[in-house]
């Protein structure tokens with residue numbers, strides 16, 4: 566199978582390179598997905614599947630009106646260019662969605678077919694990008710949450726604070742599951758290699774849903790600090806008086822039934838966290 570990875574330098578992009586070692590991996594320098602001419606001019610001959618891990622992911626910066634055009638170029642327009650190329654050249658498209666397309670008020674685990682109701686500029690852009698991806702027949706739209714891989718992420722931030730002796734305050738009313746990029750990439754490979762029916766799949770790490778404060782406590786414990794060094798706070802209190810902050814959904818828990826039925830079992834996030842932090846400090 567000939568695969569091309571886009572956004573290959575990001576957290577998911579790096580994990581996909583491990584999972585698809587024979588794929589052509591293109592970072593932004595090799596293919597800027599917002600450049601319609603470059604996407605059209607790319608040599609897609611013989612490509613079976615394109616794995617699009619490129620996106621604007623800075624959720625708060627996306628709120629700045631100065632960035633709106635760039636956010637939509639990467640998260641909406643680029644997906645349209647890739648979907649058009651997929652139709653023209655006959656490859657399947659894997660695109661990544663986010664639970665930020667929802668407002669977080671759904672009671673319980675969120676199913677794949679809940680209509681979008683984004684709260685933020687980033688969430689709106691992801692929802693509109695999803696519409697491009699699902700507009701073609703041969704797509705897998707993979708919706709995920711709280712990605713942790715090689716790069717900037719919450720776990721890395723908390724591990725750094727723990728190691729520097731800092732005791733943070735962390736929100737305890739946003740509930741979800743971290744998703745280790747390795748599991749996300751493995752699940753994507755499963756969908757592609759097994760030829761799972763096209764459509765939308767929730768794909769996060771598994772295990773008991775938790776708050777960001779719970780995740781921070783787990784990181785602190787793994788680093789030899791006390792869980793009590795993490796002070797819980799509500800989202801409203803944490804962001805009070807701060808500007809330029811994107812509203813966050815309180816419920817980020819995605820229903821994993823469909824991906825499990827497709828034969829993929831993601832790791833429990835607590836096991837994945839231990840393995841992720843297992844390396845040298």
Ligand SMILES: NC(=O)c1ccc[n+]([C@@H]2O[C@H](COP(=O)([O-])OP(=O)(O)OC[C@H]3O[C@@H](n4cnc5c(N)ncnc54)[C@H](OP(=O)(O)O)[C@@H]3O)[C@@H](O)[C@H]2O)c1
Nearest residue numbers: 572574575576577593597598619620622661663709711712
């Ligand atoms: N991170 C999360 O918690 C999270 C949660 C839910 C869903 N997702 C989704 O998961 C996917 C992967 O996220 P991630 O965590 O791997 O993000 P990431 O680490 O920020 O990686 C995104 C990559 O996309 C690249 N990129 C941005 N604009 C590009 C462009 N115009 N052309 C080519 N490449 C471009 C970035 O390159 P530069 O470094 O040069 O900007 C970066 O390497 C995204 O679709 C994201 O929306 C992420």
